Amino acid sequence: xxxxxxxxxxxxxxxxxxxxxxxxxxxxxxxxxxxxxxxxxxxxxxxxxxxxxxxxxxxxxxxxxxxxxxxxxxxxxxxxxxxxxxxxxxxxxxxxxxxxxxxxxxxxxxxxxxxxxxxxxxxxxxxxxxxxxxxxxxxxxxxxxxxxxxxxxxxxxxxxxxxxxxxxxxxxxxxxxxxxxxxxxxxxxxxxxxxxxxxxxxxxxxxxxxxxxxxxxxx
Amino acid sequence: xxxxxxxxxxxxxxxxxxxxxxxxxxxxxxxxxxxxxxxxxxxxxxxxxxxxxxxxxxxxxxxxxxxxxxxxxxxxxxxxxxxxxxxxxxxxxxxxxxxxxxxxxxxxxxxxxxxxxxxxxxxxxxxxxxxxxxxxxxxxxxxxxxxxxxxxxxxxxxxxxxxxxxxxxxxxxxxxxxxxxxxxxxxxxxxxxxxxxxxxxxxxxxxxxxxxxxxxxxxxxxxxxxxxxxxxxx
Numbered sequence: 066x067x068x069x070x071x072x073x074x075x076x077x078x079x080x081x082x083x084x085x086x087x088x089x090x091x092x093x094x095x096x097x098x099x100x101x102x103x104x105x106x107x108x109x110x111x112x113x114x115x116x117x118x119x120x121x122x123x124x125x126x127x128x129x130x131x132x133x134x135x136x137x138x139x140x141x142x143x144x145x146x147x148x149x150x151x152x153x154x155x156x157x158x159x160x161x162x163x164x165x166x167x168x169x170x171x172x173x174x175x176x177x178x179x180x181x182x183x184x185x186x187x188x189x190x191x192x193x194x195x196x197x198x199x200x201x202x203x204x205x206x207x208x209x210x211x212x213x214x215x216x217x218x219x220x221x222x223x224x225x226x227x228x229x230x231x232x233x234x235x236x237x238x239x240x241x242x243x244x245x246x247x248x249x250x251x252x253x254x255x256x257x258x259x260x261x262x263x264x265x266x267x268x269x270x271x272x273x274x275x276x277x278x279x280x281x282x283x284x
Numbered sequence: 285x286x287x288x289x290x291x292x293x294x295x296x297x298x299x300x301x302x303x304x305x306x307x308x309x310x311x312x313x314x315x316x317x318x319x320x321x322x323x324x325x326x327x328x329x330x331x332x333x334x335x336x337x338x339x340x341x342x343x344x345x346x347x348x349x350x351x352x353x354x355x356x357x358x359x360x361x362x363x364x365x366x367x368x369x370x371x372x373x374x375x376x377x378x379x380x381x382x383x384x385x386x387x388x389x390x391x392x393x394x395x396x397x398x399x400x401x402x403x404x405x406x407x408x409x410x411x412x413x414x415x416x417x418x419x420x421x422x423x424x425x426x427x428x429x430x431x432x433x434x435x436x437x438x439x440x441x442x443x444x445x446x447x448x449x450x451x452x453x454x455x456x457x458x459x460x461x462x463x464x465x466x467x468x469x470x471x472x473x474x475x476x477x478x479x480x481x482x483x484x485x486x487x488x489x490x491x492x493x494x495x496x497x498x499x500x501x502x503x504x505x506x507x508x509x510x511x512x513x514x515x516x517x518x
Binding site: 081083084092095097106108110111114115117120122124126130131132 | 328352353354357359393395396398399400403440441442444445446447448449452453458462465469471495499503
């Protein structure tokens, strides 16, 4: 039997059609080809492939045929790469995002930082004279707890709490009442001294907003 | 046709034995270690003997056995299919006449004899062409150009392109398609392709094997044999 493995492994059919065999090899190979149909078939296949590929190239079709799914692959690759970059970007933004100024819990304020505690605790109630509530903060204890007394009719409703400086919205947070008051935590280290206001609205916006003036000073 | 003599039968047997010894020696040559099948060589030798005895059925069998291969040998040297067909016919005329006149020195090498005859005819034809070329009249050549041959070549190119187009469409991997183009069309060395596409030898061989297997299926599904595409009928 012919050593078909060698003929295949050494790609004699391809080399023969490409004219890459030495004269002695050609003579030997042709003898084998005449005697062995499977070798002859290989030669015929190679010639068919070459003729077909050459014809397609001459007609300008080959590049598209070879690259049809190339574009698809590239598209999918680009989409996947974009998704990865976006995911990474979002993760980076999320991870590098500054902690909120205003939060419903102290844990949200301390995310990514060393644990802090709110040593200053202010009860904020609406007064008839609407005097500003003086908040004195220190760099050592920048987080202050604000317990906003909400009207009895609102104690069971979720609220939006917004912090304004003048008309500029500085921060906002959604808060669920904790008993008779709305607990809010404020990171004063990121605020300048000055006048602010807390604006309180119910989540369903059925009740009119309530505003609490604040005056912040840093020690 | 005279019946084979006892002497010629003995001579055939002696040549067969000598050829077998020579072949065994050649098979040990590490430079070209291909093992010819003794059975196929003996079948061919049997055909040669029958032709020598005047068996016309054997002549037909001989042509059928070698015609596709002879065509490939000729096509390896000339793109002119008409010429290849003519030379193939001449090859068999010469081989059969030779066998009718008496046994070959080495009947086991009938395939080699057929191949060499085809090559000799092609070499002779090329020499004649070179001689004629000095007297070529371009206008006369154009006028005498055989349009049928061009049409046939175009049809063959169409068929091959159609099959290869389907083949490329079936190869899902761009890498596999690149391998096909670079290896078969650009004739780029295997090592270079493997390095560039980061393929192992095994992976490269698998790509070619799969592609050729699909090509075989496509040709089979299309309902025509390879000989319809690139070969001829005497």
